[in-house]
Amino acid sequence: MFGSVTALVPYKKKVLFYYGFLSLLISIPLFTVSLYFFLLHDLDNKAKAAENILITQMEGIFSELKTVVDSAGLSCQEEDATRLKRLVFYSPTFKELGLFDKDFRVFCSNYGVVNIPIFSSIVTRIESSAGRKTVSLVRSKSLGEATFFAFYQGENGIGVNGLAPPIRFSTLIDPIILPDYFYELTIGKRILSSNRDGMDSDIWNKKVVSLDDWSVTLDVFLPSNLYWQRLYSFAPFIFAVWLVLFLAFYTAHLISVYYRRSMRHCIRRAIKNAEIDVYFQPVVSLNPGESLEMEALLRWQSLHHGYVSPLVVVKVASELGLMDELTWVVIRKVGAFYREYPDQLIDIKTSVNVDRFSLLKESFAPKLASILEEYPELKGHLGLEVTETSVLNHDELPLMVSRFEHIKALGIGLSVDDFGTGYSGLDFLRRFPYDTLKLDQVFIANLKDDQFTRQVLTSITILAKELGMKLVAEGVEREDQLEAVRLLGVDRVQGYYFCRPLPKDQIITWIARNNSIENAAK
Structure with a gap:
């Protein structure tokens, strides 16, 4: 009797070790793979939310520019400059507005008469755009830094460009994407990055959002450090899942053993064999x-x-x-x-x-x-x-x-x-x-x-x-x-x-x- 009991102890230890190891093999891959796909899904949702914000913002911007063009002429009298100043004052976006003619030369702004040619690359984008509109990041003489420009040319040949600080877009996108993910907002041919220091982490995936009508592209990145931070924070849950799986497997094992040893099952097996x-x-x-x-x-x-x-x-x-x-x-x-x-x-x-x-x-x-x-x-x-x-x-x-x-x-x-x-x-x-x-x-x-x-x-x-x-x-x-x-x-x-x-x-x-x-x- 003691010999059978002694032999039973290693068997129980072996069973416990087996189900513990099996639960570990399931719980760790389950969490690691599930977390990765969860972050991919979350990345997709964040990118879509940012896309909706950008579309709403760009539609508002060009609706505002269209209003300026519809009431504009080719003159730049004092009242024209005053009207532009008034529009800038009440604009939620722009710090400066300018009018340009069919030759794509800015002839009037809220500061008065000017004579500034628009870059040929911007002109090309305006002419190739179905809505004769585009955006760009250029260095502004008035602000002394890379500045957001929006261009729109009306059906009457008169166009308008609006100047705004890029932070305008950051304040819209950052709450959605940061601090977990990182993004690069490409306006025209220049990149407005959220945080280049964070980009030092390995990039495991990215979601690209393109607003072709406005020459805007948003890249949202999934950094590897986010994955490891989340995985570390989920360690208690991994342990809980491991414990639940272990108890489930061991309980199923005990039920199986009980069934195999039940009178009905044993008699069935004895007759069959x-x-x-x-x-x-x-x-x-x-x-x-x-x-x-x-x-x-x-x-x-x-x-x-x-x-x-x-x-x-x-x-x-x-x-x-x-x-x-x-x-x-x-x-x-x-x-x-x-x-x-x-x-x-x-x-x-x-x-x-x-x-x-x-x-x-x-x-x-x-x-x-x-x-x-x-x-x-x-x-x-x-x-x-x-x-x-x-x-x-x-x-x-x-x-x-x-x-x-x-x-x-x-x-x-x-x-x-x-x-x-x-x-x-x-x-x-x-x-x-x-x-x-x-x-x-x-x-x-x-x-x-x-x-x-x-x-x-x-x-x-x-x-x-x-x-x-x-x-x-x-x-x-x-x-x-x-x-x-x-x-x-x-x-x-x-x-x-x-x-x-x-x-x-x-x-x-x-x-x-x-x-x-x-x-x-x-």
Whole structure:
């Protein structure tokens, strides 16, 4: 016992280590891969949000510029400059406005008359744009730094350009993207970057947003350091997932072990794998010179449940719909027994218990015939015992008689087991008498002290002899019971008085010893 317990401890440690390691293999990749795809999804959402902000901003900018062009002329009088100053004062975006002509020369601004040519690259973009509009980053003389310019040319040939500090866009985009991600906003041909120091990190992915109508491109980057920061912050959650997975796997393991060790599963497996043992109990004739008979009785020693009563095995097999399979297992083992000891068993018949509802199946007799072909040693040696447990209805009675005829045609004897405990009617016995009628051991146990039982058994004995049936008294354990059944005229006895059920090697020894005693007596 201590050895098995000692061996169990390393096994449990091994199981715990296995499921712990398996949970780790799942939880870490689960989080690392999931986090990466989550950040990609988040990157996409941030880029779309920034795109919507930029579109709204650019539409507002060019709507404002269109308003300026619609009321502008080619003159630059004081009132024209004043009007531009007023527009700049109320503009949410621009710090300076200028008008340009069809030759793309700025001739008027909110500061007065000017004469500044627009860069040819900007002119090209204006002319190639479907809406005759574009933006650019150029160095402003008035602001002394890279400045955002928006250009728009109306249908009348007059155009307007607006100047604004680039921070205008940063204040819109930064709250959406920073500090997790980094971006580069390309306006025209120049880049407005969010934070170049952050770009020192490895870039694992990026999302590109292009506003082609306005020559604006936004690149949003996923830096590697963000991934590692998030992964480190999720360490407690990774541990929690690992623990949940470990508990789930180990619980499933325990449930699986419990199921594999459950009575129903073990019996199912034992039947499927033919792990059921067969013991044999002699049926001794009280008439000198008559052959010995035996009954095959199933026995099962479970690895997890120890010895299990045959009644439990039969009950569970019936519930699982495996009674037929159980019957074939027992018959085949009886066949193997006869094949192993042909000389010792040459004159001995062995009966096997069969569920009467199995006999009603059309496939039963053909299957039995195929087993007789498989084990020809059984021919003339096999009998079937049908337990008297359930009443047959009007339709089943003739069907059972037909099945019995098929079985008798195979040379197989029939007996009714545990007679008196069920519902077998006298009419059924008369219509198709069995070869043997076995009296239930309940009657034998009460035979000595119960006058009524003796009267019933006397009537049954007379009936059996009238029908040409052999009688077997089951459960004979004492000499007084043996004498009582002998006085009733019972010619065969089965019980512990002569021999308990024995495995095949021991029953062969018993048969040999019994034959020796019988020969010596002769």
